[in-house]
Amino acid sequence: MEHSFYIITWPDIFVSLVLVAFCIGLIKWWRVGLESSILIGTVRTFVQLSVMGYVLTWFFAQDHWLFMVGLIAVMILIASFEGYRRQEVKVPGYFLIVMFSMAITVVLILGTIMGFILDVKPWYSPYAMIPIAGMIIGNGLNSLSLTTNRLMSELHHREEEIELFLSLGAPPKAAVEESMKESVKAALIPNINALMMVGLVQIPGVMTGQILAGIDPLIAVKYQIMIMYMWITTSTLATVLTQLLVIRKFFTPHQQLRREMLRISD
Amino acid sequence: MIDKQPPLFRLENVSLKISGKLLLENISLDISQGDFMLITGPSGSGKTTLLRMLNGLHSPTSGNVHYNGKPILNENLAQTRQEIGMVFQNPAVFMGSVRENLLLRQRWDASFLPSEKDTANALQNVDLAGDMLNADARSLSGGEKQRLALARVLLNNPKALLLDEPTANLDEALAAQILERISKLKHDLGLTVVLVSHQSSAYMEGISRNIQLDKGNIT
Numbered sequence A: 001m002e003h004s005f006y007i008i009t010w011p012d013i014f015v016s017l018v019l020v021a022f023c024i025g026l027i028k029w030w031r032v033g034l035e036s037s038i039l040i041g042t043v044r045t046f047v048q049l050s051v052m053g054y055v056l057t058w059f060f061a062q063d064h065w066l067f068m069v070g071l072i073a074v075m076i077l078i079a080s081f082e083g084y085r086r087q088e089v090k091v092p093g094y095f096l097i098v099m100f101s102m103a104i105t106v107v108l109i110l111g112t113i114m115g116f117i118l119d120v121k122p123w124y125s126p127y128a129m130i131p132i133a134g135m136i137i138g139n140g141l142n143s144l145s146l147t148t149n150r151l152m153s154e155l156h157h158r159e160e161e162i163e164l165f166l167s168l169g170a171p172p173k174a175a176v177e178e179s180m181k182e183s184v185k186a187a188l189i190p191n192i193n194a195l196m197m198v199g200l201v202q203i204p205g206v207m208t209g210q211i212l213a214g215i216d217p218l219i220a221v222k223y224q225i226m227i228m229y230m231w232i233t234t235s236t237l238a239t240v241l242t243q244l245l246v247i248r249k250f251f252t253p254h255q256q257l258r259r260e261m262l263r264i265s266d
Numbered sequence B: 001m002i003d004k005q006p007p008l009f010r011l012e013n014v015s016l017k018i019s020g021k022l023l024l025e026n027i028s029l030d031i032s033q034g035d036f037m038l039i040t041g042p043s044g045s046g047k048t049t050l051l052r053m054l055n056g057l058h059s060p061t062s063g064n065v066h067y068n069g070k071p072i073l074n075e076n077l078a079q080t081r082q083e084i085g086m087v088f089q090n091p092a093v094f095m096g097s098v099r100e101n102l103l104l105r106q107r108w109d110a111s112f113l114p115s116e117k118d119t120a121n122a123l124q125n126v127d128l129a130g131d132m133l134n135a136d137a138r139s140l141s142g143g144e145k146q147r148l149a150l151a152r153v154l155l156n157n158p159k160a161l162l163l164d165e166p167t168a169n170l171d172e173a174l175a176a177q178i179l180e181r182i183s184k185l186k187h188d189l190g191l192t193v194v195l196v197s198h199q200s201s202a203y204m205e206g207i208s209r210n211i212q213l214d215k216g217n218i219t
């Protein structure tokens, strides 16, 4: 069977704008008042993705391992700022915690995929490294933000329970066990659900793109499977590392809860 | 002359400042073995904070807290805290049975294996029926939860009891019953008891000392 490979031209993109125009008309008629947001979003999508296309083209043309390592370091740095910004309760040193957790996660998972799964040559090949690193960092950031936010609210609500444990001689690790469990769950359940549901209802985004680009579904499936496994691993690793480092900030060396740090969130 | 044994608790010029707020100011206090100390004072005066200090849940910003002649925050902190049974004002009771709540320590301490008899005794000591062990702990009344929390620390064979307003949420009859029970336990087990209450009046016989707190100071 021959694969077809559909090429989209810029004029084709303008045709797709007809759909958006129709949707804006519909929203206006319905008086929801979102038409300007949709318009801005439409323009931003166009600009951002076009810029990204040119930037990626330029990145892909770079052929030096140092460049790729530097690029990934910058991606991690930006993600760490974003992770820090998303955090409502300020955990001291959180920026460094996120950066460290991300760096370990990226090195381990990206390394495994590039070195052992895709066997990329050269090992820093930008075509593989940039999209995969992007997925790892994006997913890791999401999970660790979810887990930290949940952990903060668990600690806040369980303050009395935690101190009861400590007062009975429990080590901090035992005192926060329930809080940790709940916050790991909060981060991993969306990923676990994705593992359960993938392929039952819709074709996953990456596969859709590959199939449209003419790739054999059976090849696309293998990519998707690898990506799903990469997601759950990334989430787990980033979540656990972040938790271990965050939780230590909430206790003194004398097994006391730093309650004043939870107060700030009131 | 007999050797003078150190007081069970000794606070030397203890101050505690958290987030710029002075919660305790220059408190010096000895609590001897066998004392029954009542700490009173208005709400927000630092009574709970002082009790927490006696369980090592706060480190003083300045000054020292000694337990049995040694700094309270020593390398045996876990054991020290078990010897100093703290019962919080809102007794934390968890999902699960009364038994699971009593034996909470087993969650981190596999060597904590009180016999059935000890467990039953602990319940009896606080006037809870022995057949309650398998009941759902959350279905207990306020007074029963308070007593469950007391039984939980008694299972650690404490030397001291720190009680934070143990009768605050109870009606008069129940309060009297609990206080009587505490007096008896103190006597039977030779405990040192520190009891916090915001109402200064009408406390039981057997109180050996009474201090008053106001804005973090002993008055």
Ligand SMILES: Nc1ncnc2c1ncn2[C@@H]1O[C@H](COP(=O)(O)OP(=O)(O)O)[C@@H](O)[C@H]1O
Pocket: A259, A260, A263, B018, B019, B021, B023, B041, B042, B043, B044, B045, B046, B047, B048, B049, B050
């Ligand atoms: N961790 C904390 N951080 C800041 N302020 C606190 C903290 N714990 C207690 N306080 C404040 O310290 C004061 C004394 O509290 P507390 O010891 O609970 O008083 P009491 O038990 O006598 O009512 C109160 O004003 C309370 O708001």
Ligand SMILES: [Mg+2]
Pocket: B047, B048, B049, B089, B164
């Ligand atoms: Mg209080």
